[in-house]
Amino acid sequence: MTSQFQEHRHEETVHTHEHVHIVHHVKGGVGGEVEHLVAVHTHEHNHPAVTHAHAPHQNPQREHEHEGHIHDHAHPHVS
Numbered sequence: 001m002t003s004q005f006q007e008h009r010h011e012e013t014v015h016t017h018e019h020v021h022i023v024h025h026v027k028g029g030v031g032g033e034v035e036h037l038v039a040v041h042t043h044e045h046n047h048p049a050v051t052h053a054h055a056p057h058q059n060p061q062r063e064h065e066h067e068g069h070i071h072d073h074a075h076p077h078v079s
Contacts, residue, residue, distance in 0.1 A: 007053040014046040 021039040026032045 004055055005053040006056055007051065009051040010047070010049060012046060012049040014044060016042055016044045018042050 019041055021041075023037040023039060025035050025037050027035060
């Protein structure tokens with residue numbers, strides 16, 4: 001399976017796209033029922049350069065929008 005992985009480099013980039021956040025909300029305080037709340041927002045953020053290997057991209061932009069990744073919301077332009 002790893003034979004189909006292609007090592008490649010993504011240069012650093014700054015871009016904007018919609019972010020979906022899932023928040024765990026405990027109804028009725030500690031020990032209560034947990035529900036998932038969804039929040040959506042858009043802001044500019046960066047991605048540092050990275051070299052990695054994985055199966056070839058079919059649609060890099062669309063795939064990125066659906067991948068989980070971490071951002072520092074206090075400094076979205078540098079995370």
